[in-house]
Amino acid sequence: EPEVTQTPSHQVTQMGQEVILRCVPISNHLYFYWYRQILGQKVEFLVSFYNNEISEKSEIFDDQFSVERPDGSNFTLKIRSTKLEDSAMYFCASSLAARGDTQYFGPGTRLTVL
Amino acid sequence: RKEVEQDPGPFNVPEGATVAFNCTYSNSASQSFFWYRQDCRKEPKLLMSVYSSGNEDGRFTAQLNRASQYISLLIRDSKLSDSATYLCVVISATGANSKLTFGKGITLSVRP
Numbered sequence: 001e002p003e004v005t006q007t008p009s010h011q012v013t014q015m016g017q018e019v020i021l022r023c024v025p026i027s028n029h030l031y032f033y034w035y036r037q038i039l040g041q042k043v044e045f046l047v048s049f050y051n052n053e054i055s056e057k058s059e060i061f062d063d064q065f066s067v068e069r070p071d072g073s074n075f076t077l078k079i080r081s082t083k084l085e086d087s088a089m090y091f092c093a094s095s096l097a098a099r100g101d102t103q104y105f106g107p108g109t110r111l112t113v114l
Numbered sequence: 115r116k117e118v119e120q121d122p123g124p125f126n127v128p129e130g131a132t133v134a135f136n137c138t139y140s141n142s143a144s145q146s147f148f149w150y151r152q153d154c155r156k157e158p159k160l161l162m163s164v165y166s167s168g169n170e171d172g173r174f175t176a177q178l179n180r181a182s183q184y185i186s187l188l189i190r191d192s193k194l195s196d197s198a199t200y201l202c203v204v205i206s207a208t209g210a211n212s213k214l215t216f217g218k219g220i221t222l223s224v225r226p
Contacts, residue, residue: 035214043158043201043216056213091157098212100146100205105157 002026004106006092012112016081021109023075023092032075033093033103034067036060043091049075050098082113117141117215120202124221131192135220137185137202146205146212147178149187151198152219158201161187192224 005024013019025032034046047057049067066078075094079086089110093103120137127133139147147164162169164176164185175188185202202217 033213042218043152043214045213045215048213058213089155093214095212100212102148102160102163103214105159107157110155 004092004094004104006090006106006109008109009107010110010112012114013082015084015113019079019082019111021077021079021090021092021111023077023106024073025075025092025094026096026104027073029094029096029104031055031095031098031101031103032067032069033095034077035091035093035105036088037091037108038085038088046077079111082111084113087111087113118202118204118217120217120220122220124223126223126225127192128225129192129194131224132188132190133192133222134189135187135200135202135222137187137217139183139185139202139204139215141204141206142183144183144204144206147185148203148205148214149174149176149185150201150203150216152201153198158203158216161200189222192222194224194226197222197224 007022032049037043045058047061048055064080068076089108091108092106095101095103118139149161150158151161152158162171164178168177173190177186199219199221201219204215205212
């Protein structure tokens with residue numbers, strides 16, 4: 001069964017450093033998403049991406065964040081200058097269509113900012 | 115009012131018990147509704163979609179009441195493997211995409 005994959009599974013970084021989290025969505029999916037979950041809290045939407053551009057973003061997704069689809073398979077989330085409060089689990093998701101279609105989640109990257 | 119609000123937990127039940135979870139949502143324009151399951155330190159996985167007519171999948175029954183903006187999940191004959199956090203999820207489709215709005219989740223522990 002096709003699945004979303006994410007690398008690395010765990011990333012440890014120093015405050016102020018840049019990190020890039022990588023995702024490979026399901027191959028025929030067209031819509032891509034990033035969510036985050038701070039430990040003990042709910043899953044929060046960050047950004048959605050379609051046709052090589054951002055469709056929607058949340059208040060969390062400020063200028064420190066960017067997304068890119070550098071080739072036909074990868075979808076990346078970059079945090080330019082990490083802060084302690086960026087420590088969280090970051091989930092990538094993809095869906096075939098929009099408007100209510102099932103979103104399939106990757107296993108997540110645990111980001112720890114020291 | 116929170117966008118998606120779930121019953122506080124946790125729930126601790128014996129095997130074989132029936133347990134019900136409730137969820138309310140604030141945006142009347144919400145279009146799609148789901149229950150996801152999340153195991154500890156894992157990704158959310160779709161359990162079932164929720165339809166206005168109500169739907170059943172084995173031991174799981176989901177109901178939607180649009181007038182009251184209320185969603186429920188009923189689990190019959192609980193198994194040890196049902197132990198997880200159950201997330202109420204709502205989509206209010208905007209533009210070309212649909213962001214998922216999650217409730218905080220309710221943790222179920224099924225004991226032998």
